[in-house]
Amino acid sequence: MPLDLPSSAVEVISRAKTAVLRLVPGANPFLRNSWLGAIVTSCAERVYDFYLQLKEALKQSFPDTATGDWLVRWAGIWGITKLPATSATGVVAFTGTVATTIPAGTIIANSAAAEYVTAADTTIAASVISVSSITRSGSTATATTASPHNLASGMTPTIAGAVQTEYNGTHDITVTGDSTFTFAVTGAPATPATGTITAAVTFAYATVTASVAGVSGNVSAGSELTLQAPIAGVDNTARVTYSAISGGTDLEAEDDLRTRFLFRLQNPVAQFNAAAISSKAKEVAGVTRVFVQEITPAVGQVTVYFMRDNESPAIPDGAEVTAVRNKLLEILPANTDPADLFVAAPTAVPTAFTFTALSPNTATMRTAIDDSLSQLFNEELDVGEDLTEDAYRSVIYNTVDTSTGQRVTSFTLSAPVGDIAISNSQIATKGAVTWP
Numbered sequence: 001m002p003l004d005l006p007s008s009a010v011e012v013i014s015r016a017k018t019a020v021l022r023l024v025p026g027a028n029p030f031l032r033n034s035w036l037g038a039i040v041t042s043c044a045e046r047v048y049d050f051y052l053q054l055k056e057a058l059k060q061s062f063p064d065t066a067t068g069d070w071l072v073r074w075a076g077i078w079g080i081t082k083l084p085a086t087s088a089t090g091v092v093a094f095t096g097t098v099a100t101t102i103p104a105g106t107i108i109a110n111s112a113a114a115e116y117v118t119a120a121d122t123t124i125a126a127s128v129i130s131v132s133s134i135t136r137s138g139s140t141a142t143a144t145t146a147s148p149h150n151l152a153s154g155m156t157p158t159i160a161g162a163v164q165t166e167y168n169g170t171h172d173i174t175v176t177g178d179s180t181f182t183f184a185v186t187g188a189p190a191t192p193a194t195g196t197i198t199a200a201v202t203f204a205y206a207t208v209t210a211s212v213a214g215v216s217g218n219v220s221a222g223s224e225l226t227l228q229a230p231i232a233g234v235d236n237t238a239r240v241t242y243s244a245i246s247g248g249t250d251l252e253a254e255d256d257l258r259t260r261f262l263f264r265l266q267n268p269v270a271q272f273n274a275a276a277i278s279s280k281a282k283e284v285a286g287v288t289r290v291f292v293q294e295i296t297p298a299v300g301q302v303t304v305y306f307m308r309d310n311e312s313p314a315i316p317d318g319a320e321v322t323a324v325r326n327k328l329l330e331i332l333p334a335n336t337d338p339a340d341l342f343v344a345a346p347t348a349v350p351t352a353f354t355f356t357a358l359s360p361n362t363a364t365m366r367t368a369i370d371d372s373l374s375q376l377f378n379e380e381l382d383v384g385e386d387l388t389e390d391a392y393r394s395v396i397y398n399t400v401d402t403s404t405g406q407r408v409t410s411f412t413l414s415a416p417v418g419d420i421a422i423s424n425s426q427i428a429t430k431g432a433v434t435w436p
Contacts, residue, residue: 003058005051005054005055006048006051008048009044009045009048012044012045012047012048012051013040013041013044013045013048015044016029016040016041016043016044016047017029017030017037017040017041017044020036020040063075063258063261063262063265064258064262066258067254068254071254071257071258071261072257074261075257075258075260075261078261078264078265080257080260080261080264080279082251082252082257083249083251083252083257083283083285084213084251084252084285085213085214085248085249085250085251085285086213086247086248086249086285086286087209087210087211087212087213087214087217087247087248088209088210088215088217088218088219088245088246088247088248089207089208089209089210089245089246089247089319090207090208090219090240090241090243090244090245090246091150091205091206091207091208091240091241091243092108092116092118092152092205092206092208092225092238092239092240092241092245093150093151093152093155093203093204093205093238093239093240093241094122094124094203094204094205094206094234094235094238095124095155095201095202095203095234095235095238096124096202096204096231096233096234096235097124097202097233097234098124098125098126098202099123099124099125099233100123100124100231100232100233100234101121101122101123101124102118102121102122102123102124102204102206102231102234103118103121104118104119104120104121105117105118106118106206106227106229106231107211107227107228107229108208108225108226108227108228108238109225109226109228110219110223110224110225110226111224112216114210114211114212114216114217114219115210115211115212115228116208116209116210116211116217116225116245117208117209117211118206118207118208119206119207119208119209120206120207122204122205122206123204124202124203124204124233124234125202125203125204126200126201126202127200127201127202127203128198128199128200129145129146129147129149129151129157129198129199129200129201130145130146130147130197130198131143131144131145131146131159131161131197131198131199132144132145132146132197133192133193133197134159134162134167134191134192134193134197135191135192135193136167136185136188136189136191136192136193137191139184139185139186140182140183140184140185141167141182141183141184141185141193142176142180142181142182143159143173143180143181143182143183143197143199144179144180145179145180145181145199146179147179148178148179149175149178149179149181149199150205150241151173151175151181151201151203151241151242152175152221152222152239152240152241152242153173153174153175153181153221153222153239154172154173154222154224154239155172155173155201155203155239156170156171156172156173156201157170157171157173157199157200157201158170158171158199158200158201159171159183159197159198159199160197160198160199160200161195161196161197161198162189162193162194162195162197163193163194163195164189164190164193164194164195165189166185166186166187166189167185167189167193167197171183171184172184174222175221175222175241175242176242177242178242178243205241208245210245210248213248213249213250214248214249214250214251215248215249215250215310215311216248217245217248218244218245218246218247218248218311219240219244219245220240220244221240221241221242221243221244222239222240223239223240223245224237224238224239224240225237225238225239225240226238243317243318243319244317246311246317246319246320247286247317247319247320247323249285249286249310249311252285256288260279260282263275263278263279263282264279267279271331271333272331272332272333272336274292274294276331277290277292277302277304277328277331278290278292280327280328280330280331281304281306281324281327281328283327284320284323284324284327286308286310286311286320287306287307287308287316287324288306288307288308288309288310288314289306289307289309290304290305290306291304291305291306291346291382291383291384291427292304293305293383293384293424296342296424297342300340301340301341301342302340302341302342303342303343303344304324304328304341304342304343304344305343305344305345305346305383305425305427306324306343306345307346307427308320309378313348314378314429315345315346315347315348315429316345317345318345320345321343321344321345324343325341325343328341328343329341344425346383346425346426346427347423347425347426347427348426348427348429349420349422349426349427349428349429350429350430350431351377351387351392351416351420351428351429351430351431352415352416352431352432352433352434353373353392353413353415353416353430353431353432353433353434354413354414354415354433354434355411355412355413355414355433355434355435355436356412356413356414356436357410357411357412357436358408358410358411358412358435358436359408359409359410359411360401360406360408360409361435361436362401362404362406364401364403364404365399365401365404365406365408366433366435368399368400368401368402368403369396369399369408369433370433372395372396372398372399373392373395373396373430373433374430375395376391376392376395376430377428377429377430381427381428382427383422383424383425383426383427384422384423384424384425384426384427385422385427385428386419386420386421386422386428387416387419387420387422387428388419388420389416389417389418389419392416393413396408396411397411
């Protein structure tokens with residue numbers, strides 16, 4: 001029979017007084033300020049406390065509703081533990097005087113007072129970087145280096161050796177990749193540039209780790225960090241290289257632990273099947289979605305993509321891909337060649353939405369639509385899955401403005417148009433949304 005648990009203390013008190021009235025007809029515990037009513041009320045309130053404890057015990061006795069230490073205990077039975085916070089790491093470029101050493105343990109900080117510590121000694125040197133090509137589009141030149149340059153946006157290398165002299169000189173650069181950067185160029189020199197081209201810059205780079213674990217330690221490429229104690233011969237400002245300072249995660253949230261645990265319960269794990277791969281990959285802090293492509297790219301091989309939806313960008317970087325691959329190698333069968341395991345970051349295909357008409361066109365409705373589109377991209381689309389026109393249009397039409405209860409009555413999109421084709425290594429992501 002179902003448990004008949006009271007919804008309030010008043011209900012228990014009323015039941016208790018009615019029982020006394022039935023058993024002792026001459027007494028009336030319902031009289032205000034009576035000693036009998038006070039005794040029954042106080043006892044009934046204590047009984048209600050036991051009901052509350054019973055409700056809590058029932059809640060904690062099921063994995064899907066357990067919380068706190070009970071959830072941790074449930075998950076631990078299946079070998080799933082709460083993921084600890086991790087510290088962000090990355091590479092920072094220093095400038096200054098040649099031969100000046102920046103010692104290990106040097107502390108730098110950003111404007112939010114997050115501190116980072118260098119891992120090893122590094123010495124500022126006059127470096128000459130080989131530039132394999134320079135191309136121009138309008139007034140913007142793009143330089144591609146022969147190997148990763150470890151430069152950062154805002155640095156000022158000196159370009160030399162280009163036959164088209166407009167490219168030569170000292171330029172303020174914007175780093176666009178591990179081996180590329182852009183700079184402004186005057187005139188209209190021929191493209192691509194010719195000659196034996198170099199980029200000279202005096203700098204040093206060092207790996208740094210955030211002093212405090214958590215997402216607050218993540219810093220985007222090009223950000224400026226400041227020395228906390230001056231070093232003679234070293235500029236006070238250092239810059240984050242293109243790889244950014246990333247990988248910092250907070251202590252796993254309770255809801256995320258429950259999601260991983262329930263996935264494990266609902267998806268029996270066999271040796272290195274898709275469920276086992278997904279569960280193992282999610283043991284790396286920050287991993288939210290895992291996509292397993294079996295028999296890819298060939299028979300006997302598997303390709304694994306994953307996302308980090310709670311971070312920006314959600315597409316993992318190289319270090320995060322390596323961390324997941326190393327984690328999966330822990331459960332790789334002994335008779336399987338590690339070369340047959342491929343782990344990669346999916347290529348984002350941003351989809352911008354441009355509304356030319358919307359009704360009702362209110363601020364709260366626009367927010368509701370934006371949230372609905374985010375849910376579509378973050379929860380429902382897989383790697384290699386096309387974004388269909390029916391999918392995104394139905395999401396918009398079915399949006400409810402929770403502030404007003406209104407629904408979308410009509411809208412017109414100038415972009416996107418039709419289905420968006422996605423390849424096996426890509427994933428559709430939400431781009432900018434422009435409102436009418």
